[in-house]
């Protein structure tokens with residue numbers, strides 16, 4: 077379905093299950109593929125990014141199948157048991173998929189070649205190659221350390237102690253995944269904590285991972301060459317996807333919408349914390365543990381929002397949520413300031429630049445900082461009427477379609493296909509809730 081234009085509506089309602097968490101879905105396929113025996117995954121996100129990882133794991137020798145009931149089953153090869161792929165591994169738009177898999181193959185003694193779509197081929201990969209080279213892998217990359225990249229995995233991997241220079245769960249995870257088939261202890265030091273799914277899930281599959289909080293940061297140590305065993309995995313709902321319908325309910329009139337089963341892992345929950353500070357009527361109920369993750373149901377009601385200063389330290393816990401936060405800020409009274417966002421410039425698109433242009437096209441005053449954004453809200457009076465360039469970025473597309481649900485004039489995005497990378501049923505859920513999303 078093509079859903080390029082969003083029209084103003086009121087009264088978004090209903091209760092919906094969140095789509096599976098993208099970060100956890102990638103990791104479930106990879107760790108299942110490195111484990112011995114069966115891993116049965118329920119709630120896997122069937123988005124394009126995760127399907128690309130499933131194909132890559134198959135090409136590397138894991139058996140990955142989808143059952144008629146929607147559950148996925150992985151039979152792994154055991155740590156160190158993957159085989160050389162017979163063709164190029166194309167990860168399409170999946171940054172997490174490619175960076176984590178480069179870690180996986182870095183300590184397998186064979187050569188593999190990775191590529192991706194036009195957006196992924198622009199993204200920096202040196203950040204994972206630097207530590208993986210220290211572990212013994214060799215790389216040949218296109219100019220600027222970009223894809224396509226050939227990886228010659230190390231036959232005799234060396235454990236390293238690596239201080240991650242930018243807050244990045246992908247870099248941490250790539251090193252840890254390489255550390256699985258490395259003798260000795262692989263240590264990653266994080267100055268700013270990022271999502272801890274790799275640590276939690278490696279433990280779930282039987283690895284020994286310790287985390288020590290020190291003055292230098294979190295010191296994460298993995299004992300190499302564990303025997304991973306296949307485990308059942310229940311993937312919780314993705315807070316980064318649930319954010320879109322929830323913010324849509326906050327900024328439209330007469331709305332009350334619930335998304336169930338969302339991961340509320342504290343390292344992912346920065347958006348909810350920020351929205352509550354802005355005065356959002358967000359109710360977090362039914363807190364429980366599922367598949368080892370804290371999950372909850374979240375209800376959003378139409379709210380009078382006010383602008384806030386978002387602390388820079390909060391950025392890692394909501395890094396993917398700044399585009400939709402900027403949309404919420406456009407409907408808030410006063411100014412919202414967001415800083416510490418250098419990483420936003422190297423996501424699926426330069427998200428600071430994309431938000432600057434998109435908001436300007438819809439009549440919202442926006443200041444672009446090198447590592448931040450300042451939005452002056454116009455509650456009840458967001459003009460809309462613009463056409464937004466999404467730069468193949470799913471979250472930019474969804475953010476502006478949400479804007480169009482509450483702006484005076486309709487909002488159009490230049491393409492919507494990429495939404496399927498992370499939230500294939502976005503259009504279906506929004507339509508059921510009462511949104512008017514139409515083909516251009």
Ligand code: S3P
Nearest residue numbers: 099172243244245246247395396
């Ligand atoms: C992810 C980490 C983050 C995030 C991405 C998913 C992960 O990227 O933006 O969507 O699953 O590890 P960085 O590690 O580059 O910050």
